[in-house]
Amino acid sequence: MWFINLVRSSIGKKFVMAVSGLLLVLFLCTHIFGNATIYLSSHAFQSYADALHSLPILVFLFSVSLLVLFSAHISVGLLLFLENRKVSTSRYAVNVNIVDEKKSIAARTMPYTGGFILLFLLVHIAGFTFPTEGVPISETVKEQLSGFFTSIFYLAAFAALALHLSHGFWSMLQTFGVNHPRYNGLIEKLTYIVPVFFLIAFGGIPLYFMTGLGASY
Numbered sequence: 001m002w003f004i005n006l007v008r009s010s011i012g013k014k015f016v017m018a019v020s021g022l023l024l025v026l027f028l029c030t031h032i033f034g035n036a037t038i039y040l041s042s043h044a045f046q047s048y049a050d051a052l053h054s055l056p057i058l059v060f061l062f063s064v065s066l067l068v069l070f071s072a073h074i075s076v077g078l079l080l081f082l083e084n085r086k087v088s089t090s091r092y093a094v095n096v097n098i099v100d101e102k103k104s105i106a107a108r109t110m111p112y113t114g115g116f117i118l119l120f121l122l123v124h125i126a127g128f129t130f131p132t133e134g135v136p137i138s139e140t141v142k143e144q145l146s147g148f149f150t151s152i153f154y155l156a157a158f159a160a161l162a163l164h165l166s167h168g169f170w171s172m173l174q175t176f177g178v179n180h181p182r183y184n185g186l187i188e189k190l191t192y193i194v195p196v197f198f199l200i201a202f203g204g205i206p207l208y209f210m211t212g213l214g215a216s217y
């Protein structure tokens with residue numbers, strides 16, 4: 001199968017990670033665009049969710065595509081992690097560790113931040129994609145994110161997401177060959193701007209409810 005052949009090579013694995021990572025960042029853009037209506041009112045958010053669910057075929061295709069993307073990103077990421085671990089415990093371990101020393105915290109913690117994001121996704125989907133029957137999604141969001149521990153968990157997950165993106169975004173650009181002395185300054189800035197944007201935009205929502213600012217939502 002073409003996918004198996006692709007992930008057999010090192011560059012193939014990097015390519016799968018970069019393409020799936022880019023598409024997942026695009027998903028995050030659409031997700032924050034819809035979720036930002038929470039800051040307007042519960043009515044605005046409910047209208048957005050209702051409009052989305054009035055197109056069930058589109059929602060279904062979107063969900064299946066997301067499942068495929070997350071599965072590819074997680075399984076190939078796991079393969080890379082296991083391969084790197086195998087190399088670092090081999091007789092070349094000393095050399096590899098010297099290279100590892102030079103890696104940023106974000107690069108070294110990629111498998112762990114990734115694992116935490118996966119845990120977040122399982123909790124998040126269980127709570128929001130399958131909410132209590134008859135309760136509007138706008139109320140479910142308020143009810144869950146007003147809880148102190150749920151909000152702290154969400155904030156910790158968004159911090160992990162920001163760290164994951166700061167290395168992932170840079171790595172993706174390297175795989176696509178976006179590396180030019182003229183643009184490297186901008187690329188460096190983007191590796192901070194993109195994760196900080198998502199951290200503030202997503203993180204603001206639990207903070208909005210936690211601090212009571214969203215009391216009249």
Ligand code: HEM
Pocket residue numbers: 031035049059062063066117121124125128129137141154161202203205206
């Ligand atoms: C406070 C921030 C967030 C809020 C309020 C939020 C809200 C929601 C809601 C209400 C749904 C259900 C949509 C529906 O079926 O009507 C949902 C689904 C989902 N969310 Fe979030 N979300 C947040 C952050 C995130 C983040 C950071 C990620 C990714 C890392 C994420 C990934 C997903 C996924 C994968 C789904 C399932 C989509 C599908 O079923 O097609 N969410 N979210």
